[in-house]
Amino acid sequence: MGSSGRRVGRPRAEQRPDSGVPPRDELLAAAAELFTTSGYAATTTRAVAERAGMRQASMYHYVSGKEELLAALLESTVTPSLALARRLLADDSRPAVERLWELCRSDVELLCGGPHNLGGLYLLPEVRSERFAGFHAVRAELKDTYRQLLAATEAGGALAKSALDLRTDLVFGLIEGVILVHRSDPERPVSAFAEATADAALRIAGV
Structure with missing residues (x-):
């Protein structure tokens, strides 16, 4: 998806001045x-x-x-959260439950904080095609990080694999689904919404 192989410097439309944005x-x-x-x-x-x-x-x-x-926009909704998730997973100086809460909160802020409802693009039938394998790969890694953080909690560590997978599915589904809830009330402060959703996610996780 990179542009390194493409030339630059083509003429811009005359009706709009160069904004300085790539x-x-x-x-x-x-x-x-x-x-x-x-x-x-x-x-x-x-x-x-x-x-x-x-x-x-x-x-x-x-x-x-x-x-x-579309592929680039979809990946932009995941890659920042994945970078944070990797850092949180590696930071064993904090309890896993705190790190899981922080990931949930930050992920919601990313999904709801932008000017456009990019999360809604997940539902497009086109997204199921092989062309979007990169998006599905980073999304799967992010979801696995949720699972690992949940497993690192005291309650999560006591779960059987099937139960752990189910709770991960429920938590991840809640986080990705918040864009639909937030869309119904776009004036709701994102930070408060993100914290409330993170609290709810931990209750669903049983931690």
Whole structure:
């Protein structure tokens, strides 16, 4: 998905001055807005390019098309949480229950704190295809980190594997599902919502 193999410097659309933002980032921002407001299937590459302030032909210098944009947006909802999860998993100076709570809280803030409902893109049927294997891989690793942190708690460590897997599924499902709850009340403070969700996740986990 990287742009290292693509040329840069194509002319920008004349109606929009150069903002100083890298063109690929402008395309991602435009795609995020259009995919979540107009729908992925209904959004054309021409619409994305125009919203980003460039010609459609120029767009293909930075991305291969809609699928690459969607894949990058999906991964952007996971990779920051995964980086934090790895750090929390390695930090045995704090109780596992505290680290699990922090991961839940931070993950909710990431999913609900952006300007667009990117979490809603998880439900697109296109996302099940092999083209999005990278997203599924990082999401699976994040979910496994949740499982490992839960297993490291006193209550989680006493669970059989099947019970541990079920509680992990429930906690992870709650965290990913909060975007739908938050969407119904977008004025709700994200920080308070994230803390309340983390509290609920630990209750579901039984810790």
